[in-house]
Amino acid sequence: MIDLQPLTKLAVSISYVLVGVLMRRLSIWQPIHARAALRGAIFVTLPASLLLEFNAATDLTVGAQLAGVAFIYNICMLVGGFFAFRNWRPSSRAAMVAMLLGWNVANFAHPFVAALWGHEALRSSIAIDVANCLVTFVMSYVVFFSARSDGMKPGKLIRRIATFPPLVAVYVSLLLHAMQVSLPLVVTTTLAPVAKANAPLILVALGVLFEITAQPRQAAALNAVLTLRYGIGLLVGAVLAATLPLPYPAPLVLQVVLACPVPAVYIDYAAAAEKRNVSLVSLAVNMTNVASLAIVVLFAVIPQHLTPMVGAVLGCSVLAHGLPGFLEAAKPPAVVLPMAVETEESFDPASPQLAVPVSAVLPALEPAASAPSKEMESGGGQRGGSIEAGVVQRHRRHSPARHGGRMCGRIGRRGLLPHRGGGTAGPARSARSWL
Structure with missing residues (x-):
């Protein structure tokens, strides 16, 4: 029998997204306001939520296992991504590899898993987000800038790791837990309403930013992102959930996180590193938001013991459908000539330069x-x-x-x-x- 309480909470979370869509339709909020709201969530409400959840956690063993699995998975995707897109133009290859890394855990997984499976699931999601923060805000940041001639200054990267608010909240929480010290009551009382505003603020902002306007030249790149990200993520998540000895609801949370959308912060990375890729990254963020929401709803309505099997079947279906097109686009060109003009909106397929027949040369x-x-x-x-x-x-x-x-x-x-x-x-x- 299906438990309606998680579905009711999930419906409430989806309603926040619909409110954001309506606010944009009525011109109450514009994308610039939504991005400012997401920035405020990352710098204020998310650190408050992290501090409170780590303060309430008693055993971090399961969280450490989940964080380790998430980090190893992203390392494998990083190496495999550079191999899979080795024939692409360097700037395009950097964006494609980065979009295979990291998940929108703070802005997507936290609200939904908390609504479906409670605070214990939220703690598992936060544990994964510890590794995900390093991947999203450090590793992917470096990958986006790897194609630029000036590269990335080490001092700026170290300063980012040391001062980024969510990471600082994690450092403080781990230090307090190692010292077996809890936050004072006045601090928890002050942070509680701020942390409670995290989920509604994020979901409304996602609704405002929701937009899908695909262009034909972006079809090959989008097919590659969706195929590799969801095909591999769903399949690996199903295998890990079925084999790892994790207590409930950690396996469900792991499956949901591995199917989470592309982080919205990648749009800012693309704008700073290579403006030509902004439209594609923005479209990938919106499309993965829709796909991940559908997967979350599916996992919420099916019996819990069937989620690994359903995830494996869904992952294999995605790979079978998208791999032929990806492999066709990944073929290297026979004869290569440099392109004369590049526009900001162009996003090339697999060949890094323009391939032409020999007879034309x-x-x-x-x-x-x-x-x-x-x-x-x-x-x-x-x-x-x-x-x-x-x-x-x-x-x-x-x-x-x-x-x-x-x-x-x-x-x-x-x-x-x-x-x-x-x-x-x-x-x-x-x-x-x-x-």
Whole structure:
């Protein structure tokens, strides 16, 4: 029999998202306001929630196991991602690999798992978020900037790790737990209403930011993100939930977290590192929010002992559906030419440069080797009756590539074409001298 209480709490959480959508429709809130709200949640309400939950936790053994599993999983995805996207343009490869890492645990998993399975589930989610913070705010940040020529300054990275508010809250909580010291009552009383505002604020902001406007050129990249992120995440989550000796509800939380959406903070990373990728990252964030919400609802309505099997079947289905398209897009090009112009909205498929057929490259020099026409043989009005000027003029009129005309012009002027009387118009020179 299905327990309706978690579903009721889940419906309340979804209603906050719908309120955010309505607020944007009515122009009450705009995306800029929602991003400011998310920033406030990350810097204020989330640290308060972390401090309170760690203060209430008594045993961190299960949390340490979950954090270790999450960190190892992201390391494997990092290595596999760079291998899978090795043929992509460096800036595009960095964005694609980063979108395989980390989860929106604080803004997505915390509210839903707390509504479904209570505070014990929330503590498991927070334990995973300890490792996830290092991945999302450090590892992914470095990956986004890895394609830039100036790279990332080590001092800035160390300062970010040492002063980022959620990480500081984790450091303080672990230190207090190691010292077996609890927060004073006045501190917990002050932090309680702030922490309680975390979930509604985040869910309303997600509703305001919700928007899906896909473009055809982004189809290959989106297919790669959704296939690898959800296919591998659901399958690995099902295997871990079925094999690891974790107490309830840790296996359910692990499955939900491995199917969480792309962190919204990646939009800011893309804007700072490579503006060309902003539209794709924003679209991936919104699409994964929808997909993850559907998975959470599915896990909420099915019996708990069936969630590993359902997750495995769903993960295999995603891989079977998306892998053929991803493998086709990942093929390296046969002939590569550099692209002339790049726009901010362009996001290239698997080939890092523009691939063209060989036949489109070679014919550019064919007019110079073709047989002379009657017009050219007549030499009317051309220099000294020789045909080289005629060849040059004819090639410049009809050649689709200006560099081909310039090359033939050099050939004619240097006397490397024969006169009608035989011989050449000038001394023969090596290829290096006139190229």
